[in-house]
Amino acid sequence: MYTRKNQRDLTRTEKRRLVDAILKIKRSGRYDDFVVMHREYYVMDTENRSRPAHMTPSFFPWHRRYLLEFERALQAVDPGVSVPYWDWTQDRSTTSSLWAEDFLGGNGRPGDRRVMTGPFAYDAGNWKVGTGITDQNWLTRNFGRPGRDPVSLPTADDVARALKDPVYDTEPWNSVSTEGFRNRIEGWGIHRVRPVANHNRVHQWVGGPMAGAASPEDPVFWLHHSFIDLLWDRWRKAHPKAAYVPGRKPDAPGRERRHVFGLDDPMPPWNVTPRALLDHSKVYRYA
Template structure:
């Protein structure tokens, strides 16, 4: 049980506030997914109540069984990304049907912002997803029952560090194809899908441990926020590579997909096995991978307040993404202790960027801070004299080559390079500044991001990507390279 702390409220889209008392509420055709850390306390509570409603109806366990049933059809294979995209889409649909809010959407856990501070990730709140152990910290009581009636288990393992934003972006901008089709050895088929599945996707599973490292991983509600983020990263890659501009019939192997099953319906258990029907109402059958490659087709999802889209410094497809408006990561917390910690985090951020404290605000009214060392930022104060955002002073815009695949950022001088530092984590900001000085100005954006990723691996070593048991379970024994700290696509191999 989720406990008495879960009270019913409403998660709403950014388009409209929808009253849960109106049975025939009209929702936006596009589902807007927001980061968990930016939901209000009441929105977070409502989401947990919706999960409980789905659990009480018995439908939640259908999804756990489905994930277990389809192990070999959905992991270590081309279908990994499209299958999970449809899986979480249908889970979202089930939440809407059983969760008392017809417009509810899945939040995403942007764990790349928690890299290096995994134990303090915003999702580990006892009153919501439970503590690090998966039990009530005070009483030891079970906070969530699995499909088999056992208590949810977590066994956090800090060997499995989360991929930071720079490592994820290094992968996004360097892998140009869904699969590389590089045939020197079977262990080197490491296109974007394998790199994402074996790298940033694997680490949160293994860090959380317990239930999350089994094929019953959806028993842990964190699974859905995690996979919403995996889907978001895939969508960012698709958008960055201009796959979003293609008609559904234009998708081809190996650039946009891998294997010959792009037009074969994906495998889901029949209604004789689970009550939830995974067939698409629009097509009357289980969707094919092609059906879900473009999010303007069968899947209509928009990721909101996206730091990744912001840091890439490009104009994203506005129907797929809304970039974050500031580089600061605001953490919404819901009890007095968390509010105190949040205040301390904000203070550390301001000091590290030479920004004013709240006590300095009255002294700085009307003053320009452009001469300070944080020249990339300008302090903005609302009518209540509270810190709300940092307005970014726009640096030079990256320019892209005609083929849409290689990227060249024209940087005229060191100052321009430094002004392009839009990372929020201090470690990433430091690395960008250091590499501005070390790399030639002619370096491409892809080369810069690869250097950023490799710099982190050099600094922190090679964090575990997975255990041999996990690799076997994920059916990825032929793609061992995908579990490295960071690696370039096969085309760069000699």
């Protein structure tokens, strides 16, 4: 078993090893495969096909397995590496440690929002954004989206309200579920009910590829989702009697029957069920 640490607690050596492992799987082409996978399974609830990853109860278990697969790829390069988490309720500044020159690099420059610092800057020669993701090949960021429509990072109170919800998810099991921990954290905005929140709001705050289906193009994606995974862990500990729902696919003839994954329905592309991903304690822990 290994430990996932808060990114602010990483040593200089731990940061270097993580960055080196990411760059190595990028050079091998494996990193781009992860981006393609996320784009493939980023299915909107307006589409007439299965959606295991987003706008769905299986949001948490699908991303847990996805993160584990990425972590295993890193550990094949360096067995001592794990994916740290970014607690954006604490590290809220554009100058927080994760944006340092020796870690993820900083914000994009004015104008084209091109990231110019850190190991993932295009000019460093190691990071080329995939074809069809942006008009350019470089990583972009737009912290806080300044201008007419600025966005702020979620607060500790935002997360606390989600953690208090004793129900995992509710019908209609998609982006318009107004109750339930899953959508309170995933954060789809519901017209006239609440704005985009938590998980989704962080994606918007970072900007660039993080704001779309190709979000893993920015390595901060993994640190963000490590924290999302930790929040699921905290919720389950706070509500030990609360179950993953739906326990089985919704009854026919409901539209969601073919698109939503029950507790024992295998999720693509790994053919693993949500039940198999409820407990991570034998694999990793959070510091």
